[in-house]
Amino acid sequence: MSTSSTPNPKRMPPAQRERAILDAAIALARQGGIAPLTVRTVAAAAGVTPALVTHYRPSMDAFVADVFGAIVGAEREEVVADGRTGATLRDRITRIVETLLDGDRDDVTLVWVQAWAAGAGNDVLAARVRLEMDHWQQDLEAIVAEGVAAGEVSAARADGAAWLLLATVDGMNAHSLVKWAPEDRGALARRTVAAVLG
Known part of the structure; x- marks a missing residue:
């Protein structure tokens, strides 16, 4: 009934x-x-x-991991595809970092931050978080490698660039959830890319 x-x-x-x-x-x-x-x-x-x-x-643990993966995977595909439209390596990386720091994706940032915390007690989610972080790392490394091949940046300069960029984006976005971030995150994005890529 x-x-x-x-x-x-x-x-x-x-x-x-x-x-x-x-x-x-x-x-x-x-x-x-x-x-x-x-x-x-x-x-x-x-x-x-x-x-x-x-x-x-x-399994709710597996379901939460799938929800997390669907959200952050879709964002990564969208942001990386858009970033790849840049003409130069610096244009491509700047576009990606600016997009991630523009404040319009705080819903996805919250999903990331909660997944990092919840992953400590949910092995399935933790594995999915690591996988999605690996995907981000690999995508950025591939873009930087293309810039190295084109002579836009030296291999020595590019080494570790993806790690530094992701650390900055993750940290600044996490800070923004509690309103502790520069007013102009776009300017920060451009300074970060300049510092990392030279």
Whole structure:
């Protein structure tokens, strides 16, 4: 028997239902990070029963890791693709760093910060965090390597550049969540790229 407080979702094929549950969890995480993700909150957001969520996603730890990966992976693909439109190595890296520091992605920053903290007690999430960090590192290293091959920067100068850029972006974005950051993060981005790439 259905009541006004009991979800009565329309029937969907299993793959579509699973995707709808994931999409609801992603939307929820974009609003308040991954910390509020529970079987009940995801069920409410998806308009289904908690039992249906656990049917499709029996491990909440793995589900949270998938939500995290979907959000940060989509951001990385978008930012790197946009950054690659720059004409020179400095243009490409500056575009990427400026985009990440422009303050329009604080929802994703919150997801990252909460994932770093929650990963200490969630091995599945910790593994996914490391994987996504590796992807960022590899993408930036590939762009820098292209600049080295084109003679835009020396190999010695480029060594460790990706690490330094990511450390700056991660630190400044984490600081911004508590409003402790320069007013003009774009200017900071440009100074950082100049210091790293020379």
